[in-house]
Amino acid sequence: MENEAISRNFIENMIDKDLAEGVYTTVHTRFPPEPNGYLHIGHAKSILLNYGLAKEYKGKFNMRFDDTNPTKEKTEFVESIMEDIRWLGADWEDRLFYASDYFPQMYEAAVALIKKGKAYVCDLTAEQIREFRGTLTEPGKESPYRNRSIEENLTLFEEMKAGKYADGTKVLRAKIDMASPNMNMRDPVIYRVAHVPHHRTGDSWCIYPMYDFAHPLEDAIEGITHSICTLEFEDHRPLYDWVVHEVGMFENPPRQIEFAKLYLTNVVTGKRYIKKLVEDKIVDGWDDPRLVSIAALRRRGFTPESIRMFVDLVGVSKGNSSVDYAMLEYCIREDLKTKAPRYMAVLDPLKVVIDNYPEGQTEYLDAPNNMENEELGVRQIPFGRELYIEREDFMVEPPKKYKRLYPGAEVRLMNAYYVTCTSWDTDADGTITAVHVTYDPQTRGGSAPDGRKVKGTIHWVEVSQAKAVKVRLYENIIDESKGVYNEDGSLNLNPNSLTECLAYVEPALAAAHAYDRFQFVRNGFFCADFRDSQEGEPVFNRIVSLKSSFKL
Numbered sequence: 207m208e209n210e211a212i213s214r215n216f217i218e219n220m221i222d223k224d225l226a227e228g229v230y231t232t233v234h235t236r237f238p239p240e241p242n243g244y245l246h247i248g249h250a251k252s253i254l255l256n257y258g259l260a261k262e263y264k265g266k267f268n269m270r271f272d273d274t275n276p277t278k279e280k281t282e283f284v285e286s287i288m289e290d291i292r293w294l295g296a297d298w299e300d301r302l303f304y305a306s307d308y309f310p311q312m313y314e315a316a317v318a319l320i321k322k323g324k325a326y327v328c329d330l331t332a333e334q335i336r337e338f339r340g341t342l343t344e345p346g347k348e349s350p351y352r353n354r355s356i357e358e359n360l361t362l363f364e365e366m367k368a369g370k371y372a373d374g375t376k377v378l379r380a381k382i383d384m385a386s387p388n389m390n391m392r393d394p395v396i397y398r399v400a401h402v403p404h405h406r407t408g409d410s411w412c413i414y415p416m417y418d419f420a421h422p423l424e425d426a427i428e429g430i431t432h433s434i435c436t437l438e439f440e441d442h443r444p445l446y447d448w449v450v451h452e453v454g455m456f457e458n459p460p461r462q463i464e465f466a467k468l469y470l471t472n473v474v475t476g477k478r479y480i481k482k483l484v485e486d487k488i489v490d491g492w493d494d495p496r497l498v499s500i501a502a503l504r505r506r507g508f509t510p511e512s513i514r515m516f517v518d519l520v521g522v523s524k525g526n527s528s529v530d531y532a533m534l535e536y537c538i539r540e541d542l543k544t545k546a547p548r549y550m551a552v553l554d555p556l557k558v559v560i561d562n563y564p565e566g567q568t569e570y571l572d573a574p575n576n577m578e579n580e581e582l583g584v585r586q587i588p589f590g591r592e593l594y595i596e597r598e599d600f601m602v603e604p605p606k607k608y609k610r611l612y613p614g615a616e617v618r619l620m621n622a623y624y625v626t627c628t629s630w631d632t633d634a635d636g637t638i639t640a641v642h643v644t645y646d647p648q649t650r651g652g653s654a655p656d657g658r659k660v661k662g663t664i665h666w667v668e669v670s671q672a673k674a675v676k677v678r679l680y681e682n683i684i685d686e687s688k689g690v691y692n693e694d695g696s697l698n699l700n701p702n703s704l705t706e707c708l709a710y711v712e713p714a715l716a717a718a719h720a721y722d723r724f725q726f727v728r729n730g731f732f733c734a735d736f737r738d739s740q741e742g743e744p745v746f747n748r749i750v751s752l753k754s755s756f757k758l
């Protein structure tokens with residue numbers, strides 16, 4: 207029990223206190239994305255945090271589209287966001303909301319503020335408003351329109367709504383304090399004119415609420431108790447509180463709590479950078495497996511479990527920091543280690559001929575599907591006179607400690623026999639074209655009756671039944687830690703971010719379907735691509751290699 211109490215994060219501690227003091231009697235959270243792009247790994251943290259808290263406290267979790275800015279929002283994004291959240295396992299049940307449904311209530315809230323003398327219509331241009339705002343060291347200047355009468359403000363605001371004014375000519379501002387040390391409190395704009403159709407409300411509105419006004423109202427209307435957002439909104443909290451209290455329509459207004467954003471090093475996390483890569487067609491859409499959008503991670507082969515494990519490991523804090531991408535890789539390896547069947551695949555083939563194996567003979571050998579998980583059973587793999595092995599598994603003049611095949615060396619072919627290298631063939635350029643070996647028929651299954659040991663075990667695929675498939679290997683598209691841009695302003699792209707090759711795999715892998723995941727022995731974890739795989743012709747994306755630089 208004590209340990210449990212210690213490991214609680216600061217948000218849980220705040221909620222515990224609220225519940226103990228009776229500030230709230232229940233916990234009600236939400237995830238409020240703006241449908242202006244695809245969700246990324248950072249959003250996953252926010253989703254799982256909010257959903258997890260609602261579950262933990264047996265409260266409610268709302269899915270809400272924060273669609274109050276029609277210029278950047280699209281239905282395409284609404285759909286992808288829902289798909290991603292469902293996939294992550296956060297279930298909003300029937301609690302799906304759209305902030306645009308509250309436009310009438312938001313309008314009423316603005317009118318209520320005007321009636322209280324707490325909001326006014328201002329004719330200053332955006333640039334003038336900026337100039338009048340002052341700086342961190344100097345107070346702002348009051349707008350000449352600040353003292354309009356309530357009646358005049360009501361009329362003007364209604365006319366704004368009726369479409370009488372052009373974009374940018376009039377705004378509604380909260381009347382707070384032009385000398386506040388918090389710039390957000392210097393009469394912020396709360397409504398603007400924008401003659402832009404909205405993806406849900408069409409042409410019904412030509413005025414739209416600003417984020418800092420809309421967001422607290424959305425939370426309050428839905429009865430949210432704890433409105434969890436990222437650290438950059440900390441300075442906006444006084445305004446959040448001002449709105450829910452001054453509007454005065456809510457009995458028990460929500461509380462805003464901020465936590466640090468999740469940043470990943472060594473990959474591109476910013477929505478704006480991802481967008482640029484997509485628009486410049488440097489990547490194959492928002493779900494290109496080199497990206498860290500949720501859609502891309504899913505396509506690459508990450509599991510929801512691995513992302514949940516990652517978010518749990520990262521934890522929740524108040525301090526900004528970044529987490530290495532290697533930690534995410536660690537999580538998917540952990541998740542797939544015992545779940546994924548292990549098959550043999552050769553990415554860079556070199557032919558091996560077993561000179562003393564009967565020509566034209568094929569036999570079938572037992573191979574466990576996962577040495578660490580017997581439940582996955584055993585399969586049969588074809589074996590014959592000609593095999594492929596990895597080119598790097600043979601060397602004519604090996605360095606010390608080389609444990610694979612070289613002239614005179616005996617090694618184990620995984621799940622098969624011991625073989626000894628006798629000679630090799632080269633072409634006119636000296637490139638090795640084949641390796642000759644002899645096998646010991648007594649060693650079927652991979653051990654010798656006389657107890658003699660071999661130092662190395664190598665994987666292989668039988669030539670006549672091998673299936674050639676397309677395989678994609680990835681590196682980071684841009685190393686953000688080395689700078690996203692070059693000096694000339696171009697993107698600092700890694701030319702090796704995508705390598706496509708043909709690999710020879712066990713025949714059974716021809717039947718792989720989209721999202722089937724495997725370990726290819728020694729080569730890493732792979733997932734059949736859902737876009738490019740055809741029936742009988744899978745294309746495999748490497749999720750992650752087996753080697754890890756990350757230690758927990």
Ligand code: ATP
Pocket residue numbers: 237238239240241247248249251252434435436466467468469475476477478
């Ligand atoms: P971006 O800055 O990438 O465009 P955003 O904050 O504009 O993201 P929204 O759709 O407004 O995207 O965000 C929805 C929710 O996700 C917000 O509550 C936001 O605080 C949270 N969120 C966004 N990015 C991160 C992140 N990197 N880590 C944790 N939470 C995040």
Ligand code: MG
Pocket residue numbers: 240
């Ligand atoms: Mg945003």
